[in-house]
Amino acid sequence: MFTGLIEEVGEVKEVRRRGKGALLTVRCSKVLEGTKIGDSIAVNGVCLTVVEMGKDFLSFFVSNETLQRSNLGELRPKTPVNLERALKAGDRLGGHIVQGHVDTTTKITGVKREGESFIFTFKLPREYSHLLIEKGSVAVDGISLTVARLGSEEFSVAVIPHTYENTNLKWKRVGNRVNLEFDLIGKYVERILKVKGAPGRDTR
Numbered sequence: 001m002f003t004g005l006i007e008e009v010g011e012v013k014e015v016r017r018r019g020k021g022a023l024l025t026v027r028c029s030k031v032l033e034g035t036k037i038g039d040s041i042a043v044n045g046v047c048l049t050v051v052e053m054g055k056d057f058l059s060f061f062v063s064n065e066t067l068q069r070s071n072l073g074e075l076r077p078k079t080p081v082n083l084e085r086a087l088k089a090g091d092r093l094g095g096h097i098v099q100g101h102v103d104t105t106t107k108i109t110g111v112k113r114e115g116e117s118f119i120f121t122f123k124l125p126r127e128y129s130h131l132l133i134e135k136g137s138v139a140v141d142g143i144s145l146t147v148a149r150l151g152s153e154e155f156s157v158a159v160i161p162h163t164y165e166n167t168n169l170k171w172k173r174v175g176n177r178v179n180l181e182f183d184l185i186g187k188y189v190e191r192i193l194k195v196k197g198a199p200g201r202d203t204r
Contacts, residue, residue: 001097001099003096004084005144007030007031008031010031012027012080013027015075015077021066022062023060025060028057031085037053041085042086048060048062084142096137098184102179102181103181106177107177108174108176108178109122109123116160118164119156120156124154134147136186140157145157146158
């Protein structure tokens with residue numbers, strides 16, 4: 001489990017195909033602290049398991065399913081990626097509950113400066129539109145952000161200078177693809193309503 005507060009922007013060192021999956025190696029420093037083989041790290045919001053590590057890198061095996069359903073399949077050497085270690089019991093939950101289970105991807109449709117902050121606009125995946133609400137939370141490449149505006153085809157988030165400077169958003173441009181994970185509570189509510197509304201289902 002994660003919070004969506006990015007600890008470090010790492011740099012892809014290598015992506016090596018292994019069968020239908022790939023071995024992803026990322027240069028990093030801060031997230032190495034206290035990390036061991038088998039630990040979970042969110043890479044662009046995708047929960048991955050550390051399989052190898054060195055003094056300045058972590059390596060992860062990425063399944064074909066993950067490569068297909070996230071933007072990790074587009075990573076190339078020197079690409080900046082957001083990194084976050086798993087939440088420890090007793091830590092402050094400063095963002096929102098993020099599982100690292102990406103729901104879908106979408107493209108950036110607009111980036112504009114607004115004072116010292118930035119407004120990022122994204123295409124709204126129609127099949128997931130019911131999981132977003134204005135002022136609700138969404139994880140974009142693993143970053144916990146608040147929905148500022150919600151339309152029928154797009155949604156926007158406001159990005160403060162600190163977040164812009166300390167995540168991979170500063171390298172993002174219109175047309176780039178990002179990972180989306182919608183709020184966990186909303187997904188559970190949707191599931192409960194579907195089950196209770198299913199015909200022939202005894203809900204007592």
